[in-house]
Amino acid sequence: MKSSCSKSSYYYFWFWLINMLLLHLAVRSQLTTDFYNSSCPSLLKIVRREVKKALMNEMRMGGSLLRLHFHDCFVNGCDGSILLDGGDDVEKSALPNLNSVRGFDVIDTIKSSVESACNGVVSCADIVAIAARDSVLLVIIFNSLYYP
Ligand code: HEM
Known part of the structure; x- marks a missing residue:
């Protein structure tokens, strides 16, 4: 049970990180100082x-x-x-x-x-x-x- 929880947290973390990177790239391409x-x-x-x-x-x-x-x-x-x-x-x-x-x-x-x-x-x-x-x-x- 414990290991499946930490495995799903692991996937969740990577899912979140990849989304944040994609979001960052999308926003970066539109905004410039x-x-x-x-x-x-x-x-x-x-x-x-x-x-x-x-x-x-x-x-x-x-x-x-x-x-x-x-x-x-x-x-x-x-x-x-x-x-x-x-x-x-x-x-x-x-x-x-x-x-x-x-x-x-x-x-x-x-x-x-x-x-x-x-x-x-x-x-x-x-x-x-x-x-x-x-x-x-x-x-x-x-x-x-x-x-x-
Ligand atoms: C959703 C969450 C927030 C709520 C419910 C909230 C609520 C309030 C309220 C009720 C006041 C007093 C307004 C008055 O005296 O008329 C206030 C003042 C202030 N808030 Fe927020 N606030 C929130 C988020 C933020 C955020 C994210 C910032 C910064 C970006 C911020 C910056 C300020 C500042 C600087 C003042 C003082 C403004 C002044 O003196 O003119 N607040 N806020």
Whole structure:
């Protein structure tokens, strides 16, 4: 009995590992960090600058932008849909988000700056994702400076 259990765990482990590898390859082929390198070379600098400004104004915004990205990923994936306005039927008005998810104004500011630099190139979903990434990085850096 014991050996059959460990044998099935063994098969389960390999099944899981192979699936994870396949998933990794599939996702890797779609996502790149240099996607906007030629179409909007200043994108990453703009997002970093604006997130930095927002954090200098209010450090909590780091967590809020990370949470905004997390909540954007509900309902059909991380597609920027949480940013849409439109009454009671939009994600923004859903119970977990209403009067709770923050950072929309920061994303609006970043989007305006990005649009001025490269009009109609960068998706809102990507801006939310990059802002969340930079928030985490900058909060870690700020914290290590203040509490070394
Ligand atoms: C499904 C599991 C989760 C539940 C039920 C949950 C629930 C909550 C709740 C109730 C709040 C307080 C909201 C408010 O005060 O209005 C909160 C805040 C927060 N959550 Fe979660 N959370 C979950 C997962 C996560 C994950 C995975 C992350 C990180 C990616 C995260 C990051 C945060 C952050 C940073 C805040 C503070 C946001 C702010 O101060 O603006 N949470 N969460």
